[in-house]
Amino acid sequence: MSLGRMVIYALLALVAIYYLIPLYVMLTTSFKTLDEVRAGNLLAIPVSPTTAAWAKAWGSACTGVRCDGLAPFFWNSVYMAVPAVLISTMIGSLNGYVLSHWRFRGSEIVFTALMVGCFIPFQVVILPMARMLGAVEMANTTTGLVIVHVIYGIAFTTLFFRNYYISVPDELVRAARIDGAGFFMIYRKIIFPLSLPIFMVCFIWQFTQIWNDFLFGVVFGGSDAQPITVALNNLVNTSTGVKEYNVNMAAAIIAALPTLLIYLVAGKYFVRGLTAGAVKG
Template sequence: MKNVHRFIIFGLLGVFALFFLLPFYVMLVTSLKDMSEIRGGSLLALPAGLNFEAWGKAWSNACTGTDCNGLQPFFWNSMAMIVPAVAISTTLGALNGYVLTKWRFKGSELLFSFMLFGVFMPLQVVLLPMSQVLGWVGLSDSIWGLITVHVLMGLASTTLFFRNYYIGLPDELIKAAMLDGAGFFRIFVRIVLPLSTPILVVTLIWQFTNIWNDFLFGVVFSGADSKPITVGLNNLANTSSSVKEYNVDMAAAMIAALPTLLVYVVAGKYFVRGLTAGAVKG
């Protein structure tokens, strides 16, 4: 009976997985077909051969509005934005979590409660005030403006992750290090960070995914030369032409999705472990 239940559960999970992966399959096979094959064949049919012409055009020649340089400049804009944004927001979140759990001060719990508002606050609320602030400091329509926005908006989540994880670290480790003469940053670097690998992986993947896939901030706060790949993909898909090239659109969508797919393939199991490691703390 136990084997029957297990068979039913795994069978249902397999069906749900296939249903979930069906759009990805359609995108992939469509991107490998030419337009004549798309018009004359089935949506689910495999391509006659591996044809990467649509991928090349989506990367370097497809029109995104009046610009016909493909997704390449948008891709590198996103890379230039995401590396410092993820690194800074994760570092600040780790320091915040460290302070709020191991160096508590009067009002620290109240401060953390206020920071939690940032996790649940609708993104649309900050558009106008953030635009004004970026204009005042001279960062509007720039890569560094986007980095600033994503760091500030991600700080609540990263702080929450690290705070909940660090609560489970024994206070005795910190006290023993203090007795040995170690200071704030030395304890953090030598003791706390080496124990933080699971939650570091979770936070890095979380921030990478959120920032890479963001469209709202990208379209509002970017300039002509700083638009991220999500904006470029939207412009490519909405650019009108005499012939709609579905294979190019699908190839562009795959290019935009590849970095996050690679991150989850490489580090997905660590993401799950890190989530469960901090799930019961707080």
């Protein structure tokens, strides 16, 4: 192995260690007792590993005035993220299909308007979203949060799908039209079977954005509909009692596990979708 390659590998290893140290500290601290956390070193391995902090973070930690742990908020996030991801991805797929192969007068204006939506800060849409949810009586509900994330996510999913479907030859779609295939037949028989990589890109992107969102959750989620990010913030910032760092670390890992698992399971499709044109054009 050449000296240059060895230097590159060494630098990559150092960078990887630098980024993994916080995760290592979180994991080891979450398996320590509180006395060991106070008396020991951050980088020390637990002397007597215990899952008590994990059990408390999940089932009995206080998140403000409630002391039932992260469990109800975790399921709130699941009930919010899963339908929002599926709906916004399917709408984006159909939008991308239309804007790439069924162009109409003004389609470029529509696409440009959708792209503008990608760059609108969250803070700008809070007031109109709040007024809309109040008008349809969905404020402070999980359904309202689903609607918010679907609306905000459509611009991104449309961009991804449109730029991916551009790579599908127009001749293939025209030939299907000549053979009598209609809009949905072409989509189902030609476009959809080619779309697994870009679907994975959108699933991962949307799930990560929605699961990790805090602003929409704290603004639009009522006491019974708040996602896990809001609960985690409340747990960590609870000012009464002893600061339980092991419970806080366990709670942070619980909140991050779903997105980590998504990347581990579908990461190769994410890379394939990006290299196939998901963010090009």
